Amino acid sequence: MLRIRQITLRxxxxxxxxxxRNDLRLRDNxxxxxxxxxxxxxxxxxxxxxxNTHSRPGGATRWWLHHSLSALASEISAAGGKLYLRQGDxxxxxxxxxxxxxxxxxxxxxxxxxxxxxxxxxxxxxxxxQYEIKRYGSYLLFEPEQIQNGQGLxxxxxxxxxxxxxxxxxxxxxxxxxxxxxxxxKPRIASDKLEDWDLLPTRPDWAGGLKxxxxxxxxxxxxxxxxxxxxxxxxxxxxxxxPAINGTSCLSPHLHHGEISxxxxxxxxxxxxxxxxxxxxxxxxxxRELGWREFSNHLxxxxxxxxxxxxxxxxxxxxxxxxxxxxxxxxxxxxxxxxVDAGMRQLWHTGWMHNRVRMIVGSLLVKHLxxxxxxxERWFWDTLVDADQANNSAxxxxxxxxxxxxxxxxxxxxxILQGKKFDPDGEYVRRWVPELxxxxxxxxxxxxxxxxxxxxxxxxxxxKDYPRPIVDHAAGRKRALAAFETFNSKRKAG
DNA sequence: TGAAATGTTGGGGCG
DNA sequence: ACGCCCCAACATTTC
Numbered sequence: 001m002l003r004i005r006q007i008t009l010r011x012x013x014x015x016x017x018x019x020x021r022n023d024l025r026l027r028d029n030x031x032x033x034x035x036x037x038x039x040x041x042x043x044x045x046x047x048x049x050x051x052n053t054h055s056r057p058g059g060a061t062r063w064w065l066h067h068s069l070s071a072l073a074s075e076i077s078a079a080g081g082k083l084y085l086r087q088g089d090x091x092x093x094x095x096x097x098x099x100x101x102x103x104x105x106x107x108x109x110x111x112x113x114x115x116x117x118x119x120x121x122x123x124x125x126x127x128x129x130q131y132e133i134k135r136y137g138s139y140l141l142f143e144p145e146q147i148q149n150g151q152g153l154x155x156x157x158x159x160x161x162x163x164x165x166x167x168x169x170x171x172x173x174x175x176x177x178x179x180x181x182x183x184x185x186k187p188r189i190a191s192d193k194l195e196d197w198d199l200l201p202t203r204p205d206w207a208g209g210l211k212x213x214x215x216x217x218x219x220x221x222x223x224x225x226x227x228x229x230x231x232x233x234x235x236x237x238x239x240x241x242x243p244a245i246n247g248t249s250c251l252s253p254h255l256h257h258g259e260i261s262x263x264x265x266x267x268x269x270x271x272x273x274x275x276x277x278x279x280x281x282x283x284x285x286x287x288r289e290l291g292w293r294e295f296s297n298h299l300x301x302x303x304x305x306x307x308x309x310x311x312x313x314x315x316x317x318x319x320x321x322x323x324x325x326x327x328x329x330x331x332x333x334x335x336x337x338x339x340v341d342a343g344m345r346q347l348w349h350t351g352w353m354h355n356r357v358r359m360i361v362g363s364l365l366v367k368h369l370x371x372x373x374x375x376x377e378r379w380f381w382d383t384l385v386d387a388d389q390a391n392n393s394a395x396x397x398x399x400x401x402x403x404x405x406x407x408x409x410x411x412x413x414x415x416i417l418q419g420k421k422f423d424p425d426g427e428y429v430r431r432w433v434p435e436l437x438x439x440x441x442x443x444x445x446x447x448x449x450x451x452x453x454x455x456x457x458x459x460x461x462x463x464k465d466y467p468r469p470i471v472d473h474a475a476g477r478k479r480a481l482a483a484f485e486t487f488n489s490k491r492k493a494g
Numbered sequence: 495t496g497a498a499a500t501g502t503t504g505g506g507g508c509g
Numbered sequence: 510a511c512g513c514c515c516c517a518a519c520a521t522t523t524c
Contacts, residue, residue: 359495363496407495408524410524411524412496412497413497414496484524
C-alpha cells in the first residue's frame with residue numbers, strides 16, 4: 001500500500017529511517033555515516049525477519065545476534081538515541097513505521113543474499129517515488145558488478161577472480177569515525193524488548209562455551225583484529241592450518257554481523273605489514289582468505305539458487321544416501337575419527353570450527369558417508385556463530401565437488417593423514433575429545449590400531465568410551481569413488 | 495586448500 | 510670390479 005505524502009505535515013524535515021541489517025556497527029559504516037552526517041535526524045531500526053527459512057538465523061547465530069544488538073543498542077543509547085526493535089516481515093514492518101512517523105528518507109547497507117535483495121527491491125518498488133532511498137555497500141571489498149572477466153561474465157574460478165580484484169584501484173578507507181552529536185528521531189512507536197525475542201537458549205543453556213570464547217559487538221571485533229595483528233599475522237601462512245593453534249583471525253562472526261567492515265580489516269592489515277616484506281607476504285595470504293569470502297558472496301549474487309541447487313548441474317542426479325544414524329553420529333562428534341570428532345565438538349561447544357577441520361569433516365560427510373551436503377549445510381547453519389549463507393553454501397558445494405572451482409570429486413580427504421599432518425601431536429584432538437586424553441601421540445589419530453595394553457592404559461574401551469570408525473577409510477573412499485563413477489557414466493550415457 | 499597408485503632414479507648391499 | 514636386486518626417495522599419473 002502506498003502512502004500519499006502530505007506536504008503540510010513535512011516542513012523542512014530531513015528525517016532518516018535507518019535499517020540496520022548485517023552492518024551492526026557505527027564506525028566504518030558509509031550508510032550510517034550518510035544517515036547521520038546530515039542536518040536531519042535519524043531513527044535506527046532493526047527488524048528480526050524470520051519469515052523465510054534462509055533469513056531465520058540459526059541457534060548459535062541467534063545467541064550472537066542478541067549480544068551484538070545489545071552492544072549496538074548501548075552504543076546508540078550512549079549517543080542519546082534509541083535502537084528500535086521490531087519483529088516480522090521486514091517490508092511489512094517498514095510499511096507500518098512509515099505510516100506512523102514523519103520519515104522522508106530510508107538508508108541501508110546492501111546485502112547479497114536472495115532474501116536481502118528481495119527486501120531491497122521491495123523497498124525501491126514501494127517507496128522510491130515518495131522517499132529518498134539510499135543504499136551503500138560495505139559488506140564486501142568489491143561489488144559484484146565491478147568484477148567480471150573479459151567477456152563481461154562473472155568469474156567461476158577463484159584465482160583469476162582474486163587477481164582481478166587485486167588489479168582494481170585500491171578502495172579508499174573512508175572516514176572511520178561515526179558522526180558526533182547525532183540528532184535522533186524518537187517517535188512514540190512500538191519497539192520490542194530484545195529479551196522478548198528469546199534469541200538466547202534457555203533449556204538447556206548450551207551457550208556457556210560460547211560466552212567464554214567470543215565477545216560479540218563492534219568493540220569485540222576490533223579487539224579480535226588487534227589480537228590477530230599482534231599474535232597471528234606474522235606466522236599466518238603456516239599456522240592457519242594448525243587447528244591446535246590460534247593462528248586464524250577468528251573474525252568471521254564479526255564480519256558476518258557487520259561489526260567490522262572488511263575494508264577496515266584490509267587497511268589495518270596492510271598498514272601493520274607496511275615496510276616489512278615478510279609480513280606483507282603473510283598479509284597477502286590472509287587477505288586471500290577474505291578473497292574467498294568475496295568470491296562466495298559474488299557467486300551467491302550471480303547464482304541465487306546456490307544454497308539449494310548444485311552449481312554444476314550434473315550433480316543434480318548424484319546418488320546421495322539417507323542415513324539418519326550416521327548423520328547424527330557426525331553431528332555429535334562420534335564418527336570414530338578423532339580429528340573429525342574434535343572438530344564437531346569444537347563447533348558444538350564454541351559455535352566455531354577451524355577452517356582446515358571444516359574441510360575434513362565436510363569431506364567425511366559427503367564422501368565417506370555419501371550424505372547430501374544440504375544436511376551438513378543445515379547443521380553448520382544452526383551451530384556456527386559465523387553462519388553466512390554465501391560462505392556456507394559455497395563452502396559445502398566446494399567440498400562436495402559440485403561447486404564453482406570446487407575440489408574435484410576424487411579429492412577425498414584422508415582423516416587420518418590430515419590429523420597427523422595438521423595436528424601432529426594430537427593436541428587439538430585431546431582438547432576436544434576428552435576420552436582420548438590419555439592416548440599417546442602414536443595412536444591419537446588411529447585409536448583402533450592401538451593394542452589392548454595401550455588402550456587399557458589410556459582407559460579406553462573401543463566401542464564404549466570411544467567409537468570405532470563409522471566407516472573404514474579405504475572402503476569409504478572406494479565407495480565414494482564408485483558412486484561418482486556410476487553417476488558419471490550414467491550421465492555420459494544418458 | 496589430496497591421496498593413492500604407479501613410475502623413475504640412485505645408492506648400497508651382496509654375490 | 511661388476512651387475513643385480515632391493516628399496517627409499519622423489520616425481521608423475523590417476524583416482
